[in-house]
Amino acid sequence: MDSFTQRRRRDLILAAALAVIAACVPFFVKDVYVQNIMVLTLMYAALSQAWNILGGYCGQISLGHALYFGLGAYTTALLFTKFGVLPWFGMLGGGIISALIALALGYPTFRLRGHYFVIATIVIAEIGFLLFHNWDYAGAALGIDIPVRGDSWAKFQFTRSKLPFYYFALVFCCVAWFITWWLEDSKWGFWWRAVKDNPDAAESLGVVVFNSKMGAAAVSAFLTAIGGAFYAQFVSYIDPESVMTFQFSLLMALPAVLGGIGTLWGPVLGAVILIPMTELTRSFIGGSGRGVDLILYGAVIVVISLARPDGLLGLFSRRPASKGVPQ
């Protein structure tokens, strides 16, 4: 067994151990407020894992993933309130719609390189926000209130306890992690990393760069929409402000950037640090401190890009963070 297989096996065992520990935490932590933060942390870990597939592995930095998040939330909420479709199907539908839209948007935007692509993602997400903000059928600016029909797994509604949401978020996080783990040692995973590092060289080695990006975008958007659908059920009320703003796009990208972009563990590590931090400052400072969490994100970005461009995971590797001196 070579070092590569050993490392992959070690990752898998570590993930399983962490999942078991995370599953046990609610037996000791009964505080609803803390449980709430734990649910959000797991959700953002999964969302950032999804973002990382396109942004980290394939190198296509998107700051518009709030669009897919919102599409997942709205599809689920609309199907349930207008047609009585169970959220599980809405979740799946939202994922598929998001993946298709990601492909449609990728078709023109993946011809753009670098900063131009990033700007395009921001603008497109903003257009999505404005469309939903003015779409009367979807509640326009007022949004959609998901009616409470009693606690049940079928309707994915729980008013008395947060634990079902916690366990769903945990499974979601594990699935997103496992998909990434699996993709890392697949044709697609190799293509994506090659496309990120050098698209010209990748093309010369038979990698169809455009298709690779499209694949990454579809998987990433699908998973992000699942997160959006979950969030709609979790908070049971959505409006464009609460699911489609730029802030969500940032919150999906930042854990990966903080923890280590394009790495398996980066998003999880980043979310575990960032999400509790922002939630806690928000509640401590209260109403007068609106926007302090945003200042924190800004500070995190500056510090990381100056001190650890590879992310916090770089602390654990033996290589220096900056470009190493050839031996």
Add this chain to the structure above:
Amino acid sequence: MSTPLLETRGVWQRFGGLIANSDVSISVGAGEIVGLIGPNGAGKSTLFNLIAGVLPPTQGSIWFDGKDVTHMPAAERCALGIARTFQVVKSFETMTVIDNVIVGALIRNDKMRDARRKAHEVLEFCGLASRADKLARDLIPSEKRRLEVARALATEPKLLMLDECLTGLTPLEAQSGVALVRKVRETGVTVLMVEHVMEIVMPLVDRAIVLNLGKKLVEGKPTDVVRHPEVISAYLGDRHAVGA
């Protein structure tokens, strides 16, 4: 010579007012090592990129293995059996050496395990086996050149195109580079190499094609080509050609 492996027929390339290639027709037979040489600005790299599929020619056609590939994208040409290296090395810097090569191997191997085995074989062949787990960005320049070749070879090409891969190396490194190219040819791969340093390529190639100012000047055995008055004048100026 039967049908050549590679052929360009009356290829032109214009960049605005600049004519980089005018009416260039060359052919490369299977199993040959052909050198594409010429002074700076002769249009070697342009012709090279046209054959690799970076851009289509303004006029003319390119044929590979009996197929018209003039408008085929680079990735598809790679699948047909054209592999290339880059003059300015383009390693996948954040990936390990073995992972770099696996990317190339994936085009002929569907299973990761097969691609990995193939990549290890190629690294062994190119003398990079001991570097397999290093990050590409930690390699020294001569190793990066080897990695370029290894990655290209992993695609199991019929034609390997080397863009100045021996330029800028120490004499010793260039020597082992030459040995590697010979070894590649022994495995049945045809080699087309662009170089502008004559001393390195001349002993290596079976045939040399000289470009100057976008046109094909002469082609033939390297020993004949270097004595050709037009080649000498292209490299050294007219004054020297008179003496020859």
